[in-house]
Every structure is written in C-alpha cells, then in structure tokens.
Amino acid sequence: MVFEGIVINKVAYKERDLIAKVLLRSGSVGSFYIYGGQGGGKSQKPTMFEFGSMMRLTIKETKTKKLDGAELFTVSEYVRTWEPQQLRYNIQAFYLCCLYFEILQKATLPLTSEQHYPVSQENEGIFSVVSNALFYLDDSLKKQNFDPAAHLSLFMVKLLFHLGIMPETGNCSYCGADLLESSGVIFQADQGQFACHHCVQGESQKGLFLRVKKAYQTRYQDYALLEGFIFNECDKLIQFFCHHFHLRPLELKSYSLLFK
Ligand SMILES: [Zn+2]
Secondary structure, X not given: OEEEEEEEEEEEEXXXXXXXXXXXXXXXXXXXXXXXXXXXXXXXXXXOOOOOOEEEXXXXXXXXXXXXXXXXXXXXEEEEEEOOOOHHHOHHHHHHHHHHHHHHHHHOOEOOOOOOOOOOOOOHHHHHHHHHHHHHHHHHHHOOOOOHHHHHHHHHHHHHHHOOOOOOOOEOOOOOOEOXXXXXXXXXXXXXXXXXXXXXXXXXXXXXXXXXXXXXXXXXXXXXXXXXXXHHHHHHHHHHXXXXXXXXXXHOHHHHHHOO
C-alpha cells in the first residue's frame, strides 16, 4: 500500500531509525517507522525526511506497531517527490512552518489501521492548503518577496475554511448588518465571529476584517497580491483556532518564537 504526504514531525529512534509523522492526502496524519531513516551509516546517506518534504511511502503490511499508544506503520520503501529548497536558510520561514505543523497536529485525526483503507477523502482540502503553503513559501523565498504576515494570514484563513470554522465575513453575527458598510467591526476571537460596532463595544478591527476577507478571496498562487498585512494581527486568528480546539497559544512551541 502506498501513501503520499508531507513530513510534519520526526523523532530519531534507536541508532538510525526514525519515526515520522506525515500529513497524508486524505487530511489525516500517519505515524511511520522507517528503518535507517536518519540516514548516516557507512555511506553517510543524508536523511530524506526533512520537514516539509513530500514523501511517497510504501508499507508492506497493514499490521502496526504500537509505541506510546500511537500506531506506527512500518515503511518498506520511500521516495522523496518534492522538498523545499530555501526553507532551511530563513529562520522566520522555518519557524512559521513549524507553527503550521504544530497547528495541524492539533487539528487532524491520526491514521489508524482500522480506518486506513479505504481512506475517507473528506479532509483533502487541508492537505492542499499545506502543500500550497509550503510550495509558495519556498517560491517567495526564491523570488525574495517573502512576507511572513501575508503567508501566515493566507494559511490560517484557508485552514479555518477547510476545518469548517471560518468566521462569517458577510454580516454582523448579531444584527445581520452588512459588515463592509459598518464603520466599525469587532472580531470576537473567543467566538470566531465578526460583529458590527452597534452590537459589540470595543476598538474597531475593520483592517483585520478587510484583510481576512481579502485572504479568503485570494488564491495561493496570487500570494504576492497581498500587501499591508500585519504579522501580530494573525495572532487573533491563532487565538480563535486555539479557543476552538481548547488550547492555549503557548502550548504551540513555535508560537512564542514568532509572537513575543
Ligand atoms: Zn450588529
């Protein structure tokens, strides 16, 4: 059986083995055991399992090992089909990907031997968000127009959409007023909704509202059209995500590296 997906976590195991978590096309995350996956050995082979690499993994049998309660599929063959070229040279882009991968591990379900065939494709959208996020992040580093705020906004908005929890950006959640016409718009991160300033008091976040709307309407390949995004503003979307999944933002390790 063959699986294809993106490496989002890896842990060295024993001398040369590796346990990798891979976001699969189906949108679930599989844990795979790879003998010799760390590379090295006599021929000093490098590991193929870099963060963000797209791998094609063949498993021999569907029987799984158990390690700390997680089911591990043993990989018999693997091929890397794509890898980011520039990611490792830009620390902020690298941390951004680490944040993406941490968020995904909180929002996705693990692949188990009972459900892995046939795999439901209902969360394919999540895979396409992540593969686009990595591809165009790498693309922007190559073209030297990397804008962390634009990338993080696009990722969060597209992910929230595919998780089915994208805030409504048309009308006020309370009175139904058109938010575009409202002079003040408030984002309620604990409820994941926008409200007009007649219904909710507070400092207007119309800028955030307009940028969220813009990111929602922008295709990944057009990322360069997103201008004037503010990095700290993305924090609101992460707070909403965390609230929805009953997490504290600081439980995401890369969060504190990016938001100080
Ligand atoms: Zn209202």
